[in-house]
Amino acid sequence: MNFQPTQKNEAVSQWKPMIGFVLCIVLTAFTLWVAFYSEYSPKTLLVGIAVLAFSQAVIQLVQLKQLTDQT
Numbered sequence: 001m002n003f004q005p006t007q008k009n010e011a012v013s014q015w016k017p018m019i020g021f022v023l024c025i026v027l028t029a030f031t032l033w034v035a036f037y038s039e040y041s042p043k044t045l046l047v048g049i050a051v052l053a054f055s056q057a058v059i060q061l062v063q064l065k066q067l068t069d070q071t
Contacts, residue, residue, distance in 0.1 A: 020063035
């Protein structure tokens with residue numbers, strides 16, 4: 001199957017790195033907010049931070065793969 005890029009696809013692909021960057025910033029800010037201002041137990045905080053860190057790493061890896069595929 002031949003995929004021919006169109007102007008619409010190119011316009012959307014230009015925004016993907018920015019969306020990934022903003023999503024990572026939001027995840028980082030949310031993690032800091034939860035760590036500083038929540039009253040959860042340390043074990044619950046550790047699990048929550050680990051889950052958010054893993055999701056942020058996955059987002060960054062996907063974005064890196066998309067950037068290297070474009071070059």
